[in-house]
Amino acid sequence: MLALSVEDIRTDVNLADKNAVIQALAQWLEQEGHVASGYQAGMLAREAKIATYLGQGIAIPHGTQECRHLIKKTGIKVLHLPQGVEWGGGEIAYLVLCIAARSDEHLDILKQLATTLSQGDLPTRIKAITQPQQILQLLQNTPALTPTPTITSELLRVEHIQTQLTLNSLLALTESAMTLMPCTVAEQARLKQTPSIHIGQGWWLSQNPADDGHTKAALVTPYTNSELMTQQPPVRGLLMLVIADLSHKVLLDQLLVWLKTEQGAELAAITQAHRLLAALQNGPPVNTSVSERVEQAAIVRNTHGIHARPGAILVQVAKQYAADVRVRNQDGDGQWVSAKSLMKMISLGTKSGHQLLFSAAGKDADLAVAALVNAVEQGLGETLPPLNGDIHADIEQQASPANEYDVTSSVAASLSAAASGSSNAPAAPASLTVPLQSPLAANTELTGVSAAGGIAIGPIFVDAPPQFNYLKQADDVSVERAALAAAISLARSDLAATQAQSNDEQGRNMLAMHRELLADSSLSFGVHKLINEGLSAAAAWWSETDTAATRQAANTDALLAERAADIRDVGRRVMAILCQSPVITPPDHPYIWVAQDIGPSQLVNLDPQRVLGIVTVSGGAFSHSAILASALGIPALAAVNETVMSLRSGTDAILNGDQGSLRINPDPQTLEQAQQQHQQTQQDAEQAWALRRLPAITEDQHSIEVGANLSGVNDASRVVMSGSDGVGLLRTEFVFMSQHSAPNLATQTALYRRLFDDLEGRPLLVRTLDVGGDKPLPYWPVAKEDNPFLGVRGIRLCMQRPELLATQIRALLTAANDRPVRIMFPMITDISEWRWAKRLVNEIQDEIKATQVELGIMIEVPAAALNAAVFAKEVDFFSIGTNDLTQYTLAIDRGNGEVAHLADALHPSVLQLIKMTVDAAHAQGKWVGVCGELAADTQALPVLLGLGIDKLSVSLKRVALIKEQVRRANFGACQQLAARALLAEDAPSVRRLLEKSV
Structure with a gap:
């Protein structure tokens, strides 16, 4: 871990302003080899988004996510500024820590910093520092706790009152509590006027300041068990405080300990006042003997262990019983947690094969444990995988995964989490604070990488994370508690209403799980603690939820880490209510969708009738958002400057997917030209559509097959109508992603049969399940990988779970029923992978007796292209995925916007690999297709024809156009053009060559 030394600290520095401080720190980091040139610009860019003032005279400048690649090694530098520097918003920084972090080496220092922020009069102490060693001591020493008076019977009056439980039972408890305390008339008036706050498990809190300088407290519980009431929340006990000093804090903390361990009901059931006082002082029982507790273990067989949704089911089962129920993961850290807390449940990190040990004490402990064990054994709403490992076993329906939001935590978010225990609320992470700027000047052009061709004209919708504005501190704890309780209640009501109206099981399950998170006492406990320390409800809530999400995101299990998105989602929902921030939703009218990034799960339910075009800051031409946009015929632009996120929704724009540009606020002349170009494009498309049923034969009689790319079965009925020769690529991963479970x-048989029926005898080419990389499945366990595109994906992942691939093959061959089916396997690198897959198919084919079956592989990895002559002897065909082949050949992450412009499939090296593949296949009498985005590029079409490609597969909306382009081409001329392209020095040279040939 990173250690701060005196060499990293400079004291008594005098600089003019914030920019000068950042420049000095950046130069210092660069001089010592921590960062490369340009990091200073990233730090200034971060400040432009959100000031990095942390509080108490301390600032923590750091670079943006985009400049993380400039960090060579983690480092920290500290400047002590006794004169102070204005850091924005009127805040003065006296101590500035600049952190350049490559990973998590800096977290210990951040924890020290969080502790430092809780110290009193910090700015004065910082200004008085003269030596670097004093700063080390300041950051490393934990402040001494202020001694708190002991709770005695003189301070606390306790009574178990004889009151009937009615809807006015809380009022009865309040009146009884007031009679126990010698309050002044003014104090009594305030207590009557101030509503009590529910702090959990039927316990209520009422507090007001004292007039006479004496702290007084009363704790009252009703005679009858409040669980018999219909009132929600129930009334089990009331703690009333009249506060003059800190002597009440121990009492409140003792009560919260009982609530934290889910034993509020047990505390309220104590009927004698002296025993109730002793129970508070001694704390809840934690060492109950084995004879008094019921324990039983259960093995978790869920594919992805206990994540949010099965965890929510377990919690709901536990809550049906009055017993104190705890659970621990015997294969984890062994810590006991409450089985009635969803946050605690998913924090166990329980994976498939782990053993959970349930332990319960109370009148119905045996029933509770039996129910929990049974729930685990039944799969918690998910169908468990077969025990015998039979690759032919069916994969039944599992529980529904939620749609995820991919929210990336920045360095600022990490600092926010580290400082969550400070007296100053952390600023919202940068990912939540994208300020809206004034509209750009008329006709401003932003450029990016063309991801899908076409022109879109209309208003933009900026899908930016919400911005929350709130006060960090508050004076009235009771008011903040009331505000938080009301916001959580309203959020849960909204979720319940939406859940009731939803017809989608997946959506209902997600909403139910989010409601359970909002009801989690472990989350509210931390929030109440921060409110007690002086934070506002919004600041405390955001700090606690962000900390919980950051902790969850650090889980080594990929799917469990993704549950951080659920925590952030409910966090934002409550924050929107607390801050009275409007919920941003897409408009009802057509729009151009602008976003930082768009994940595959968001694209599954995209409405092509409303989304005119797509613009993303990240990603590239081969990202999956770009691929689906192309398939839907939606113009798309990727790798656009982040400035686009600062635009106002509703701003008029022209998206030109062919030229890779987004023109903001176009002037009338530019708008008219774009409309004319759009009209001409439509006319060309209409002409091609009219001739779509004609075969794709060049003017010198060279025939080529043009198929359609499909991302599911919904568009199958349009394949024949489009003039397509069949389906040239069915991306079955999107079929899997749109399902509730595998x-x-x-x-699957029903889905594929629909496809075959709709194709009317035309061939169906299916790519077997291709997940991993940037396409994880929520119900398939995938560990985090440093580089998932070079990790376990495609055929490699299927070899780990052969039963899923076997089910898919069996469904395909059954549905085909002697109709032509072509099956290809993705990410094949080694001949042994192909032979393993072929054996699997042969086993099933021998049983089903399917006849018209062709087996092939995708050429996506350069190794497969280089070894094509070996593969060609055994496969029936090759299908070239130019997206991945380009990515791997040029060493360019297709999702990285900074290098996306370099990923051009017309690079001569990629063309050489295509030529090598074609030559090897034709030598064995096998055919070669191209199903990547290059197949739909009209400029690239002559080169592909000239290289000898036999089949092309493009989006449905491009089939007619590509067929028309083929009919206009001359095969001999295309061969000559391809030969010259192979000799070009780079991709731009090939593009220029093609432009001249038009």
Whole structure:
């Protein structure tokens, strides 16, 4: 871990302003080899988004996510500025820590910093520092706790009152509590006027300041068990405080300990006042003997262990019983947690094969443990994988995964989490604070990488994370508690209403799980603690939820880490209510969708009738958002400057997917030209559509097959109508992603049969399940990988779970029923992978007796292209995925916006690999297709024809156009053009060559 030394600290520095401080720190980091040139610009860019003032005279400048690549090694530098520097918003910084972090080496220092912020009169102490060693001591020493008086019977009056439980039972408890305390008339008036706050498990808190300088407290519980009431929340006890000093804090903390361990009901059930006082002082029982507790273990067989949704089911089962129920992961850290807390449940990190040990004490402990064990054994709403490992076993329907939001935590978010225990609320992470700027000047052009061709004209919708504005501190704890309780209640009501109206099981499950998170006492406990320390409800809530999400995101299990998105989602929902921030939703009218990034799960339900075009800051031409946009015929632009996120929704724009540009506020002349170009494009498309049923034969009689790319079965009925020669690529991963869980044999067979029926005898080419990389499945366990594109994906992942691939193959061959089916396997690198897959198919084919079956592989990895002559002897065909082949050949992450412009499939090296593949296949009498985005590029079409490609597969909306382009081409001329392209020095040279040939 990173250690701060005196060499990293400079004291008594005098600089003019914030920019000068950042410049000095950046130069210092660069001089010592921590960062490369340009990091200073990233630090200034971060400040432009959000000031990095942390509080108490301390600032923590750091670079943006985009400049993380400039960090060579983690480092920290500290400047002591006794004169102070204005850091924005009127805040003065006296101590500035600049952190350049490559990973998590800096977290210990951040924890020290969080502790430092809780110290009193910090700015004065910082200004008085003269030596670097004093700063080390300041950051490393934990402040001494202020001694708190002991709770005695003189301070606390306790009574178990004889009151009937009615809807006015809380009022009865309040009146009884007031009679126990010698309050002044003014104090009594305030207590009557101030509503009590529910702090959990039927316990209520009422507090007001004292007039006479004496702290007084009363704790009252009703005679009858409040669980019999219909009132929600129930009334089990009331703690009333009249506060003059800190002597009440121990009492409140003792009560919260009982609530934290889910034993509020047990505390309220104590009927004698002296025993109730002793129970508070001694704390809840934690060492109950084995004879008094019921324990039983259960093995978790869920594919992805206990994540949010199965965890929510377990919690709901536990809450049905009055017993104190705890659970621990025997294969984890062994810590006991409450089985009635969803946050605690998913924090166990329980994976498939782990053993959970349930332990319960109370009148119905045996029933509770039996119910929990049974729930685990039944799968918690998910169908468990077969025990015998039979690759032919069906995969049944599992529980529904939620749609995820991919929210990336920045360095600022990490600092926010580290400082969550400070007396000053952390600023919201940068990912939540994208300020809206004034509209750009008329006709401003932003450029990016063309991801899908076409022109879109209309208003933009900026899908930016919400911005929350709130006060960090508050004076009235009771008011803040009331505000938080009301916001959580309203959020849960909204979720319940939406859940009731939803017809989608997946959505209902997600909403139910989010409601459970909002009801989690472990989350509210931390929030109440921060409110007690002086934070506002919004600041405390955001700090606690952000900390919990950051902790969850650090889980080594990929799916469990993704549950951080659920925590952030409920966090934002409550924050929107607390801060009275409007919820931003897409408009009802057509729009151009502008976002930082768009994940595959968001694209599954995209409405092509409303989304005119897509613009993203990250990603590239081969990202999956770009691929689906192209398939839907939606113009798309990627790798656009982040400035686009600062635009106002509703701003008029022209998206030109062919030229890779987004023109903001176009002038009338530019708008008219774009409309004319758009009209001409439509006319060309209409002409091609009219001739779509004609075969794709060049003017010198060279024939080529043009198929359609599909991302699911919904568009199958349009394949024949489009003039397509069949389906040239069915991306079955999107079929899997749109399902609640892995579709079983019956489900898949029905889906594929629909496809075959709609194709009317035309061939169906299916790419087997291709997940991993940037396409994880929520119900498939995938560990985090440093570089998932070079990790376990495609055929490698299927070899780990052969039963899923076997089910898919069986469904395909069954549905085909002697109709032509072509099956290809993705990410094949080694001949042994192909032979393993072929054996699997042969086993099933021998049983089903399917006849018209062709087996091939995708050429995506350069190794497969280089070894094509070996593969060609055994496969029936090759299909070239130019997206991945380009990515791997040029060493360019297709999702990285900074290098996306370099990923051009017309690079001569990629063309050489295509030529090598074609030559090897034709030598064995096999055919070669191209299903990547290059196949739909009209400029690239002559080169592909000239290289000898036999089949092309493009989006449905491009089929007619590509066929028309083929009919206008001359095969001999294309061969000559391809030969010259192979000799070009780079991709731009090939593009220029093609432009001249038009």
